[in-house]
Amino acid sequence: MTGLIGAVSQVVLVAVGSPLLAGLMRQVRARLEGRAGAGVAQPWRDLRKLARKEPITPHGTGWVFRLAPLVLAGTVLVVAAVVPLVTTLSPMDGVADLFAVTALLALGSVALALGGLDTGTAFGGMGASREVTVMALVEPTILLSVFALSVRVGSTNLGAIVTSAVHDPLEVISPVSLLAAVALAVVTIAETGRIPVDNPSTHLELTMIHEAMILEYSGPDLALIEWASAMRLSVLLGLLASLFAPWGIATAGAGLAAVVLGMAALVIKVAALGVLLAAGEVFMAKLRLFRIPELLAGSFMLALLAVAASFFLA
Amino acid sequence: MTDRLIAHVTPDELAGRAGRLFADGYRLALVAAHEDPGALRVVYLFTAGAPDRRTELHVRLDPNEPVIPSLAALSFPAGRFEREMRDLYGVVPAGHPLPRRLVRHHHWPRGWYPMRADAGPPPAFGDPEGPYPFVTVEGPGVYEIPVGPVHAGLIEPGHFRFSVVGETILKLKARLWFVHKGIEKLFIGRDPGEGLPLAERVSGDTSVGHALAYCLAVEEATGCVVAAEAQRMRAVLLELERLYNHVTDLGALCNDVAHGILNAQSGRVREQLLRINAEVTGHRLLRGGVTLGGAVLRARPDPGRLRAIAADVAEIAELALGHTVVADRFAGTAVLTPGAARDLGALGYVARASGVAVDARRDHPFTDLGPFTVVAGETGDVMARFQVRAREIAASVEVIAYLLDGLPPGGVCGRPPCTTPGGATSGVGIVEGWRGTIAHRVELAPDGTLTRVKIADPSFFNWPALPVALSGAIVPDFPLVNKSFNLSYAGNDL
Numbered sequence: 124m125t126g127l128i129g130a131v132s133q134v135v136l137v138a139v140g141s142p143l144l145a146g147l148m149r150q151v152r153a154r155l156e157g158r159a160g161a162g163v164a165q166p167w168r169d170l171r172k173l174a175r176k177e178p179i180t181p182h183g184t185g186w187v188f189r190l191a192p193l194v195l196a197g198t199v200l201v202v203a204a205v206v207p208l209v210t211t212l213s214p215m216d217g218v219a220d221l222f223a224v225t226a227l228l229a230l231g232s233v234a235l236a237l238g239g240l241d242t243g244t245a246f247g248g249m250g251a252s253r254e255v256t257v258m259a260l261v262e263p264t265i266l267l268s269v270f271a272l273s274v275r276v277g278s279t280n281l282g283a284i285v286t287s288a289v290h291d292p293l294e295v296i297s298p299v300s301l302l303a304a305v306a307l308a309v310v311t312i313a314e315t316g317r318i319p320v321d322n323p324s325t326h327l328e329l330t331m332i333h334e335a336m337i338l339e340y341s342g343p344d345l346a347l348i349e350w351a352s353a354m355r356l357s358v359l360l361g362l363l364a365s366l367f368a369p370w371g372i373a374t375a376g377a378g379l380a381a382v383v384l385g386m387a388a389l390v391i392k393v394a395a396l397g398v399l400l401a402a403g404e405v406f407m408a409k410l411r412l413f414r415i416p417e418l419l420a421g422s423f424m425l426a427l428l429a430v431a432a433s434f435f436l437a
Numbered sequence: 438m439t440d441r442l443i444a445h446v447t448p449d450e451l452a453g454r455a456g457r458l459f460a461d462g463y464r465l466a467l468v469a470a471h472e473d474p475g476a477l478r479v480v481y482l483f484t485a486g487a488p489d490r491r492t493e494l495h496v497r498l499d500p501n502e503p504v505i506p507s508l509a510a511l512s513f514p515a516g517r518f519e520r521e522m523r524d525l526y527g528v529v530p531a532g533h534p535l536p537r538r539l540v541r542h543h544h545w546p547r548g549w550y551p552m553r554a555d556a557g558p559p560p561a562f563g564d565p566e567g568p569y570p571f572v573t574v575e576g577p578g579v580y581e582i583p584v585g586p587v588h589a590g591l592i593e594p595g596h597f598r599f600s601v602v603g604e605t606i607l608k609l610k611a612r613l614w615f616v617h618k619g620i621e622k623l624f625i626g627r628d629p630g631e632g633l634p635l636a637e638r639v640s641g642d643t644s645v646g647h648a649l650a651y652c653l654a655v656e657e658a659t660g661c662v663v664a665a666e667a668q669r670m671r672a673v674l675l676e677l678e679r680l681y682n683h684v685t686d687l688g689a690l691c692n693d694v695a696h697g698i699l700n701a702q703s704g705r706v707r708e709q710l711l712r713i714n715a716e717v718t719g720h721r722l723l724r725g726g727v728t729l730g731g732a733v734l735r736a737r738p739d740p741g742r743l744r745a746i747a748a749d750v751a752e753i754a755e756l757a758l759g760h761t762v763v764a765d766r767f768a769g770t771a772v773l774t775p776g777a778a779r780d781l782g783a784l785g786y787v788a789r790a791s792g793v794a795v796d797a798r799r800d801h802p803f804t805d806l807g808p809f810t811v812v813a814g815e816t817g818d819v820m821a822r823f824q825v826r827a828r829e830i831a832a833s834v835e836v837i838a839y840l841l842d843g844l845p846p847g848g849v850c851g852r853p854p855c856t857t858p859g860g861a862t863s864g865v866g867i868v869e870g871w872r873g874t875i876a877h878r879v880e881l882a883p884d885g886t887l888t889r890v891k892i893a894d895p896s897f898f899n900w901p902a903l904p905v906a907l908s909g910a911i912v913p914d915f916p917l918v919n920k921s922f923n924l925s926y927a928g929n930d931l
Contacts, residue, residue: 156701245582249912319762322695326590327916329582330693408762409695412604412913 129210129373129382136386137203137361140393141353142166144360147394148401149324155405170350176342184241184339191238192340192347198231199354208361209385210373211282211289221269221279224362225262228314231351232258239336246328250335253412257320257332260419261310264426268303268310271429272366275299281362288369295367299436302429304367309422311363315356317400319410319418330409357393360400364392441865442492448505451481451496455508455515458483458492464782464795465508466491466867466876468518469891470526472554477503477528480891481515482865482878486800491865498528507533514782514898525552540614540930543569552622574600574607582912586615593926597915604911609904613930620931624890629655629879630729632887636877637724639892640928645671645678646870647892647928648727650877653803653866654890658881660862661730668804669840670732676833676840677738678723679871681710683826683833684750686923690823691757693917694766702753706746713738740838747834754827758820767820771918773906774817783902784895785873787922790825791817797869798836807839817906819921861888872896872925894928 146163153160180188205219213219236254239247273279275294276287288295313320316333325331328338337348365372371388373381410418446454455465463483471478481494498505507530509516519530520539527550530536541551544562551559573581579602586594594615600608620639624632636651637644649671656663688703711721716736718726726733757763773783778791788795789812796811812828814821866877873895880889903922910918 152697156698157705158701245580248580249582318695324697325695327693328584328589329915330913330917405698407696408691408760408766410762411766412911414765 126212126214130204130213132386133209134203137354137357141357144357144397145353148397151398151401152405170346173346174343178342181242181339183243188238188241191234192344194234195231196347196351198227199351202227203358206362207282207285207365208389211286216282219281225265229262242339246335246338253332254336257313261313264306264310264423267426267430268306271299271303271433274433285365285369286374289374299429299433302425306422306426307363311359313419318404319407320415322409360393360396445495448496452506454494456511459511465512465514467891467893469878470522470528471889476500479505489801503528504531506531509533513780526550571598571610578602595926601912606907606910609907616926616930621890624887627887640925642682643870645674645723645727646868646875650866650868650875652727652729654864654877654879658862658864658879663730667731669844670734671727672804673837673840674723674726676837677714679833681707682871683830689920693920694763696763699753699757706749737841740841743834747831750830767823770819770914771906771910772818773902777905781902782898784898786825787899790814790821797867797874801867806836809836822921892931894925896924896929899924
């Protein structure tokens with residue numbers, strides 16, 4: 124029962140809180156740059172505005188275009204339900220496998236890339252091509268770095284990895300964890316289209332990655348995509364927090380109080396990571412497109428080292 | 438005021454005379470067609486600096502068969518002026534290597550020349566000369582990206598057609614001329630004083646530059662002597678315009694590489710400058726400061742404040758260039774070689790960043806600017822354009838401080854405009870606006886009204902340089918490169 128409540132609360136928290144996280148990050152950036160900012164709730168206001176608009180689809184697009192936002196949002200919600208964010212006791216624990224989660228996230232990205240291609244415009248194709256290039260470099264790194272963490276547990280189940288870390292917190296402070304944490308942080312930035320890989324606030328069509336792909340979406344479809352993108356960011360930040368700072372997560376035998384505590388801990392951890400990321404972005408600039416593979420290859424190397432280290436230091 | 442040499446030549450002599458002028462170091466400042474009674478007349482204005490020299494070649498043509506030998510083989514800008522003239526006046530450049538439309542889009546009917554006196558109201562679209570002849574690049578993996586003319590940001594309309602393989606730009610075609618307003622025609626028949634508000638509005642960010650070039654041209658035509666004080670005030674206004682535009686663009690360049698904090702900071706500095714502008718002229722974009730025969734300053738800008746702003750901007754530029762990623766994005770991006778800049782007749786900071794030191798403040802001075810030196814770069818990339826503009830800010834503040842030194846405090850008016858001496862006259866005004874050298878040429882009727890105003894904005898010369906610099910660059914760098922040129926659409930397409 125606790126597990127079910129925990130899983131539901133995770134999904135609700137991610138669904139409601141993600142736009143607020145995006146708003147918080149924008150607000151932090153604005154304040155650090157000396158601007159007033161639009162307020163933390165602005166993404167929700169934007170979503171409300173978009174959701175009220177009439178749905179429009181471009182001529183010549185088919186079911187792929189219409190389905191892509193739904194698939195994207197659906198996969199993120201499933202990931203939010205299974206990944207150990209508030210509790211490790213999700214009733215869908217069996218799906219909380221490292222490979223399944225990575226594949227689910229990739230499925231959402233691929234669906235959106237296909238939606239971009241379906242428009243037949245140069246921008247959709249260009250954005251999809253860039254997104255897939257980044258994804259092809261990101262996915263192996265995610266797999267490898269979580270794999271490095273799974274070695275000591277002997278399971279690729281995320282719940283098991285986190286539970287083991289909760290019971291033995293000192294495990295987290297190891298070279299393996301450190302290497303994997305850095306690698307995962309880099310790919311989280313790349314996967315969610317943040318600076319220095321992509322600029323979420325640009326209006327320059329030709330430089331966009333994620334935004335170019337969704338250029339033809341409008342109204343409720345766009346709202347769904349924006350919402351799903353915000354959820355992806357919070358799920359990935361939450362996963363990062365759960366893997367490397369698993370304190371407060373409700374584990375086996377926990378009561379309702381532990382779930383509430385887990386929720387509070389999740390909000391604090393993800394907000395802190397978001398603020399850190401936004402503050403970091405202020406000091407960064409966007410890399411030249413051809414430098415992005417170098418960055419991602421670097422993070423892949425770290426993940427590979429983490430795997431190697433996990434065997435040698437075991 | 439420098440004397441202009443005016444020579445009337447026959448069409449056959451034109452190429453020879455022009456060739457000798459080019460060999461003497463002259464550049465083509467503008468070409469303008471005129472409708473005289475019973476003839477079409479084409480005026481070529483050649484200018485050279487150090488010392489300031491201006492020579493005009495006038496060619497009279499048969500209005501029923503206006504054909505002029507093309508100078509495109511001698512000068513690239515000449516070829517563009519000829520195409521413009523063909524579109525607006527129907528003067529046919531014989532032997533032009535690319536005799537297709539430039540200003541008039543293809544849906545305008547053939548044989549309709551809007552600048553002609555008998556053009557009448559715009560006719561219905563029709564009788565098109567076919568679709569726009571984009572050159573298609575063929576080969577494995579080559580695709581096209583069409584962008585614009587309506588863009589995602591608040592920018593002027595222009596259509597860009599990229600032929601791309603992967604992310605590398607093989608060819609870029611910039612199709613402009615979406616904002617033809619007929620400004621030159623609006624001048625015709627107006628009193629020079631009524632023309633000034635038009636000149637101020639040629640390009641919204643260059644109101645002083647165009648107003649001043651226009652006033653210098655009208656004053657030369659009317660023989661009006663402007664007080665030295667008023668000329669100094671005008672030079673101050675010109676530098677103030679350069680300051681706020683350069684500061685804006687330095688921030689915008691940082692924003693284009695997603696380093697937004699420096700954009701926010703230069704936005705703060707820009708606002709200070711705009712408020713100074715408002716104190717000085719009563720208008721944040723400096724309108725109303727330059728008047729015919731004089732200048733109006735409501736207040737003197739404080740050199741100390743401007744120096745503090747210059748130090749602030751220097752810090753912003755230093756922070757930008759000290760940032761590894763920003764510097765990496767700027768360095769080596771979209772190089773315009775000195776040879777290309779010279780061949781294309783590039784002007785302003787675009788030319789200076791490529792090591793071609795053209796600057797009307799030195800070449801065609803209208804007042805003494807003191808110890809002013811032309812800022813020039815070498816590498817011709819985005820980095821060089823950024824650095825040249827950052828250094829020009831410091832130079833401009835020093836020029837303003839020098840000019841204010843001798844100016845009496847408070848607002849000062851120049852002498853009121855003079856009246857025409859009688860008889861048709863002409864005048865030329867050359868000014869270094871913030872984008873580059875602006876040239877205006879006016880002709881006045883005996884009754885003092887304007888019969889023709891020709892405006893040459895530096896963007897007209899610099900637009901062809903953008904695709905040249907971009908070949909081999911990557912698509913995601915285009916917005917950055919475009920911003921580093923920051924060319925005017927409105928000033929280009931009059």
